[in-house]
Amino acid sequence: MSNTSPYEQGLDRTAANYVPLTPLTFIERSAHVYPDRCAVAHGSRNYTWHESYTRSRMLASALRQHGIGKNDTVAVILNNTPEMFECHFGVPGSGAVLNTINTRLDAEAIAFILNHGEAKLLITDREYSRTVTKALQLAGRDDLIVIDVDDPEYDGPGERMGALDYEAFIAQGQADFDLIQPKDEWEAISLNYTSGTTGNPKGVVYHHRGAYLNAMSNIVSWGMPPHSVYLWTLPMFHCNGWCFPWTMAANAGTNVCLRRVDARLIFDKIRAHRVTHYCGAPIVHSMLASAPEAWREGIDHKVSGLVAAAPPPASVIEAMTRIGFDITHVYGLTETYGPAAVCAKHDEWADLPLDEQVARNGRQGVRYHAQEGITVMNPETMEEVPADGETMGEIMFRGNLVMKGYLKNQKATDEAFRGGWYHTGDLAVLQPDGYVKIKDRSKDIIISGGENISSIEVEDALYKHPAVLAAAVVAAPDDKWGEIPCAFVELREGAEVSADELISHCRSHLAGYKIPKRVQFTALPKTSTGKIQKFVLREQAKSTASFE
Structure with missing residues (x-):
């Protein structure tokens, strides 16, 4: 009699019952099911889901024609524009890895990233031509293919640098090109560099599986309804916009682009497009709460915001509540695909006095749906601290929403994953209900x-x-x-x-x-x-x- 379980016989993984997870499938589905829905709105330009999918396919095809293939790095220095959105599908859809670079970095930092990430092609907005020109000189990258984005919404200084602009480049591609799916969901999809406040930045590598799961978790953990209207107050270069380009493709919603954060412009966009969702650091929400009341006139629908980065001051949450914006706190790092924990709300909190609501809603909370664990541990003993709201330890994550590791830096990767958990460096307590509350960065x-x-x-x-x-x-x-x-x-x-x-x-x-x-x-x-x-x-x- 065989010792092999019947569940291990004749139940193999096949093409019929297993497909590696990748967020590339989201845009294909939305284009198929909702071809005429608005996918991207940016000034005078509007693209449907069919059009955005087609443009992403043309980008992927053009990249292939220029020798870009599996595990090649394509760097982009772009604002929140339709081109940046398309890069999140067209670049990995060519088999390459998308490296979104912070638009505020100096030439030295950009030069380091281009060389460390071994970029083979750069797509850059005309606004940054002066800095990028210097970066290319510092990096010694005469070999780098440069493609210009000349956004009609930008009328400031800057020159075209490349042999082709973006529209001419994608016009070389095939509209019916099939986006290349990963054979293994562990394959790299993107490369994000940490801020590098001490020494050179580290390259954080994401895989297709994590990008897919965090995109879905954004919807489920935030409770986003289908066809939400999302305003890009958060830079798409930051943790791939917390995975929201892929989230919005899964949601089949509308991306309202924004080149710069400006309170009056944000309220104008919210009013004009009936924006339902947006994300940002506490300073963005504080700026909106402090804006003249007249700027908010005519906004009579519910607006939901995610707040992250530093823990939001209680006054910010209270101020946003008073102007009728529903704010949810999320927590994460570049190494966790952006948000990987959420302060999940309870209905009964709404009956509490405002100051108590604010106290509960300002916590870092519990794990995202697709993350397997968040807790607070003594980093020396790797034992969980008691849930007493007093004993401090280090916040640690474990699960599918943790990076593959640091590019070409095994030592840093091993240290970050010591003891089978990702060490954040954030100090916190566990409260009696199991919610995490940050006290500080260890260095702060x-x-x-x-x-x-x-x-x-x-x-x-x-x-x-x-x-x-x-x-x-x-x-x-x-x-x-x-x-x-x-x-x-x-x-x-x-x-x-x-x-x-x-x-x-x-x-x-x-x-x-x-x-x-x-x-x-x-x-x-x-x-x-x-x-x-x-x-x-x-x-x-x-x-x-x-x-x-």
């Missing part, structure tokens, strides 16, 4: 007189002052205490408040040792996604001249 904890101070807690107190638009707290060296909290504050337009008044305000919200000892008023340095660049502020805080 301030140790003053032997006491740990959460910079996020101090920032939350500052945000409660009506004059404060944005705040960041870092450690400043101090002869007596070792370190003290140093606050950098950006005020709302027209607002006035003194440093002493802010310090006095904090006394009503914080223990004495947590109160910022120094306050500097300045425009805060931010990344393209709205993250405040604390590494810049740390350097400023080291200099006493900053406060003279």
Whole structure:
């Protein structure tokens, strides 16, 4: 008698019952089922799902004709335009790997990425021609094929650099080209570089399986209805737009493009297109909440937003609630395809006082549907901390929404995956209901007189002052205490408040040792996604001249 289970006999994986997961199938389905629905709207240009699919196929075909094939890297430096959306299908559909580069990087950083990622072709917006020209010179990449995007919505400076512009390039491709599907869903689909605030950035590699699953998780974990209208306030270059190009193809919704983040323009787009969903860092939501009420006139439908990056200040969630926007907090990193955890809401929270609702909705929450685990562990013992809301540990992820690893950096990959979990570097607690609450980045904890101070807690107190638009707290060296909290504050337009008044305000919200000892008023340095660049502020805080 055979020891082999009957479930292991005659039940093989075949072409009939198994297909590797890839988000490329989403655009094909939407084009087939909803060919005439609007897929992309950008100024005077509008493309249906049939047209977007066709243009993506032409891009893939043109890339193949220019020698681009499996595992070749195609770099793009693009704004949120139809071309950028099409690259998320046409580039992997040629078998290549899509490398979306931050448009705000300097020439040196771009040169490093082009060489480290071994890009064979670059698609770039005319707006960035000066920086890209310098980057190509620094990289010594005369061999790189350059394709220009000349967006009709852009009328600023910049020159064409390539032999072809994008429209002429895709016109060489075949409209009926079949997007190349991966033979293995573990194959790379995209390459994203970390911010590189210390040393060179690391190349984070995504696979088709993770991109597919996170695209679906965005829909399910956020509760997006079919045919949502999504406004691109989030850069598509950032974690592939948190996988939302693929999400919107699965949703068969409408992508409303936006070249730059501007509060009035955002409200105009929301009104004109009846936008239902958008994403952004806390500063984007704060900007909308602070905008004149008149800008919001005529918006009478529900608008849902995802907030991520730094933990959102309670004041931001409260302000968005007051203007009628439904905000959900998600959490993740470049290494987790963008959002991989969500503060899943409970109906009964709506009956709580607003401040208690805000406290619950400001947490990093629980795992996304397609992520297998998020927890808080002692990084030395790899044991989960008690769910007491007090004991701090490091947030760790495990599952399909974790990167393949770092490109050409085995040491960093092994360290990140130590103990069978991805180590985020974020410090947090587990609350009694199992929700994760970030306390700080490990490097942002301030140790003053032997006491740990959460910079996020101090920032939350500052945000409660009506004059404060944005705040960041870092450690400043101090002869007596070792370190003290140093606050950098950006005020709302027209607002006035003194440093002493802010310090006095904090006394009503914080223990004495947590109160910022120094306050500097300045425009805060931010990344393209709205993250405040604390590494810049740390350097400023080291200099006493900053406060003279």
